[in-house]
Every structure is written in structure tokens, then in C-alpha cells.
Amino acid sequence: MSTFLTGDALNDAIDDIIQNAKRFLHITSPYIKLDDHFKERFDLIKNDPNIHLMILFGKNEKDFNRSVKSKDLEYFKEFPNVSILFEPKLHAKSYVNENQGIITSMNLYDYSAENNVEYGISFNKSALTETIYKDHAIQHDDLLEDSAHCVFIKRPVFKMRNLGFTKNYLRSEILLDKSERFRPNSRKYERVAFFDIDIESLTDKDRIPELKSRSAKRIEQEEKLKEEERIKALKEQERLEKQRQREERRSKSYQDDDSNTGYCIRTGERIPFNPEQPLSRDAYYEWLEWKNMDYKENYCHKTGQLVKYKVSMRHPILNSNYENKDVWNAPQKPAW
Structure with missing residues (x-):
């Protein structure tokens, strides 16, 4: 069932969601500033490649470092399995793992946790009458597809053993890093949507995929169509040449x-x-x-x-x- 939270109860509930994550942790917060207390919780899951950490922050398109401090951004980039995304219109705040979540007024910001009056509603995935968890997941995915910008993507590489039933973590590969050149207002800027990547993990035999912008994909499709037209034209030319040869043979036979x-x-x-x-x-x-x-x-x-x-x-x-x-x-x- 859902529960109203405020004060220390809200702070403790957010701590629990972070440190109890086993498969994923989604943090939605327009502003992010970590203190030692927050880092202690994140450090508990920092080295686990099986936990996908997703950070969705927002505001300040011209300088997103006003929304998340550079040192905090670099801290999150150290995680082995992490997605960092930017949503320019973001005002919502939520903290969700595979079992429970909180929708709240509180940013992932040390000052908010210590000084502000913040409210929140906690909810569980397992409650039979609970729909908030599912509704939140749908809205979150819609945001990722429709408007959020990928800033940084890193995925773990595993070596598969025992016919794929077990896996050993080897390393992590950076699939996308726009953190140093993120210019969403630039005319040449192309948004990379999260589901354009949609890779949970890699194996040691996988080739690291080349991520393409939407314009690059359009150009690729246009080139494909041009190639199809070229092949079609060649086939027509070949057909006409065969017809010409038949006519020549026919003419020769007539002459004979x-x-x-x-x-x-x-x-x-x-x-x-x-x-x-x-x-x-x-x-x-x-x-x-x-x-x-x-x-x-x-x-x-x-x-x-x-x-x-x-x-x-x-x-x-x-x-x-x-x-x-x-x-x-x-x-x-x-x-x-």
C-alpha cells in the first residue's frame, strides 16, 4: 500500500531504496548534489555490474552543470552499469528500484534532505491493489522515448560460462559520452533517445555497437534506397541487353x-x-x-x-x- 512520508521517515525511505537495489535503481531529480551521506548509500551498490543505475536530471539547458555538479557527474560515471539522461522540462522527483518507489518533492540534494520541508508517497510493486508502480514505469519509459537526452551510457561486459547459465564480469564499456560536448541548443545537435541504445549488457564476444544519430540513420536509409534503385536499374539494363541480343540472333537467323x-x-x-x-x-x-x-x-x-x-x-x-x-x-x- 502507499504511505505518506515526510521528515526523517522520507529520508530513511529514500536511503532504503538506494541501498536495497538489486537489479536497477532509477533516480529522477532535476537537481543533484551529493553529500557524504548519499555517497555512503550509493557506494554500497557502486561496484555491482548487475545493478543498472539510471540518473535522470533536468533544467538549465545552456549549462547542465547548474543542475548536477561536475564532481557528482564524474562520480556516477564510475559506476559499471549506468545511464545518465537529461530532460529539459523535468520538475518531477522519484526514486525507484525493482521492488518499491517514492514520488516526492525532494531532489537528490543534500540541502533539501537537511533543511527543507519535503513530502513523499511510497509505494510497492508487489501490492495487489497498487497501480502507482506500474503507472510510474509507463510514464518514465514514455519520457525516455519522447524527450529525454542520453548524456552518458556505460554497460558491463560479461564472460559467459556453463552454456550461458553463469557469467563473470570482465569490464565495462562506454557506449556514449556527450558530457563534455552536450549542446542541445546547437543547430547540429542530434538527440539520442534511450531506446535507440536499449542494451542491458554485453558479452566478451560482442562488438561494441556504434550509436548513430537519427539523421545518420535517415541518411543510411536513403543510401539503402539509392542502392536498391541502382540494382533495379542494372537489372533493367541487363534485361534490355538480353532482349537486344535475342533480336540480333533473330536478325542473323533471318539473314541466313x-x-x-x-x-x-x-x-x-x-x-x-x-x-x-x-x-x-x-x-x-x-x-x-x-x-x-x-x-x-x-x-x-x-x-x-x-x-x-x-x-x-x-x-x-x-x-x-x-x-x-x-x-x-x-x-x-x-x-x-
């Missing part, structure tokens, strides 16, 4: 045929070779309707090659000086 064989310049079907009458019966009667000597046809009368609009009744043979006169004035007897 009996010299008495010709082709209808409109349909491509075989007919007797006769440049004065280069149309099949049906095609000739179609042509008679208009009697257009220069109407563009499709096939060379001599080779049968598909030439599309390069031959006509007047010039039935491709690349030839042969020319028919107005044949309807002096009609020839068709060979067919």
Missing part, C-alpha cells in the same frame, strides 16, 4: 534464311520477299484504307528485325536505299 523469304513490315510474319509488296494479305488490305506510303511500320521486310517505326511502305527495308513509288497508281501483283 532463303533469300526468297521476306517479312510483313506490320506484323512480322513470313511472306515471300518482295519489296514492292512488303505486307501480308490482311495487313495490305488494312493499309489500302489509307494508302499512306510513309506510315511507320514495325519490321524490316528483309530481315524480320523489330525496328518499330523505322520502316514504311515507301522504305520497307531498314538501312537501304530501296524506295517504292506510289504503288496504288501502278499496283503490283501480290506474291501471296
Whole structure:
């Protein structure tokens, strides 16, 4: 059940959440300043790579060191499994581990713990009627995805043993560090969202991933599309080349045929070779309707090659000086 807290009870409850963390500890506090008392609690979990410490602070976009002191930031960066994020609009404060949490008015700030009147509500994950823990987790994840900026990410590297059932901690690898050049107001700045990384831990065989900005990912996608278009164009070029080769083979075979064989310049079907009458019966009667000597046809009368609009009744043979006169004035007897 949820419980109202203030004074020493609130301070003690926050201490418990920090020192009792076994899997993760999420600290949400716009302002952070650690004293020896806070560090004593954090030191209890500092060297445990199995505990993921997430620090979410905020305010002061132009100089976030006004929100968290440099020495405290460096202290948190020493943890083996840590995520440090910045949320410019942050005003909420909460302290949550895998079993319990507190929503409070108190920052992780030594002066607040010693001098201010602060309130808080504690809640548990296990309570059957408790929804605060789940609701807080949903809101926290939404914040990480939609607007929080990753500043520093470090993850542990493990050596897996016994078919992956046990693991030994080897070291930690820094996946992201913007703490020295964090300029969210810069025109060239690209926000890295927490779930763009989404790595809990690494094994000794893992390659440290290269984190990319959203613009880099867009460029990568554009390059991928360009490559797909290039491959598509090459395939089309290859298809056209094969078609050209087929036409050449067909043309050659036509040229090797009996010299008495010709082709209808409109349909491509075989007919007797006769440049004065280069149309099949049906095609000739179609042509008679208009009697257009220069109407563009499709096939060379001599080779049968598909030439599309390069031959006509007047010039039935491709690349030839042969020319028919107005044949309807002096009609020839068709060979067919």
C-alpha cells in the first residue's frame, strides 16, 4: 500500500531504496548534489555490474552543470552499469528500484534532505491493489522515448560460462559520452533517445555497437534506397541487353534464311520477299484504307528485325536505299 512520508521517515525511505537495489535503481531529480551521506548509500551498490543505475536530471539547458555538479557527474560515471539522461522540462522527483518507489518533492540534494520541508508517497510493486508502480514505469519509459537526452551510457561486459547459465564480469564499456560536448541548443545537435541504445549488457564476444544519430540513420536509409534503385536499374539494363541480343540472333537467323523469304513490315510474319509488296494479305488490305506510303511500320521486310517505326511502305527495308513509288497508281501483283 502507499504511505505518506515526510521528515526523517522520507529520508530513511529514500536511503532504503538506494541501498536495497538489486537489479536497477532509477533516480529522477532535476537537481543533484551529493553529500557524504548519499555517497555512503550509493557506494554500497557502486561496484555491482548487475545493478543498472539510471540518473535522470533536468533544467538549465545552456549549462547542465547548474543542475548536477561536475564532481557528482564524474562520480556516477564510475559506476559499471549506468545511464545518465537529461530532460529539459523535468520538475518531477522519484526514486525507484525493482521492488518499491517514492514520488516526492525532494531532489537528490543534500540541502533539501537537511533543511527543507519535503513530502513523499511510497509505494510497492508487489501490492495487489497498487497501480502507482506500474503507472510510474509507463510514464518514465514514455519520457525516455519522447524527450529525454542520453548524456552518458556505460554497460558491463560479461564472460559467459556453463552454456550461458553463469557469467563473470570482465569490464565495462562506454557506449556514449556527450558530457563534455552536450549542446542541445546547437543547430547540429542530434538527440539520442534511450531506446535507440536499449542494451542491458554485453558479452566478451560482442562488438561494441556504434550509436548513430537519427539523421545518420535517415541518411543510411536513403543510401539503402539509392542502392536498391541502382540494382533495379542494372537489372533493367541487363534485361534490355538480353532482349537486344535475342533480336540480333533473330536478325542473323533471318539473314541466313532463303533469300526468297521476306517479312510483313506490320506484323512480322513470313511472306515471300518482295519489296514492292512488303505486307501480308490482311495487313495490305488494312493499309489500302489509307494508302499512306510513309506510315511507320514495325519490321524490316528483309530481315524480320523489330525496328518499330523505322520502316514504311515507301522504305520497307531498314538501312537501304530501296524506295517504292506510289504503288496504288501502278499496283503490283501480290506474291501471296
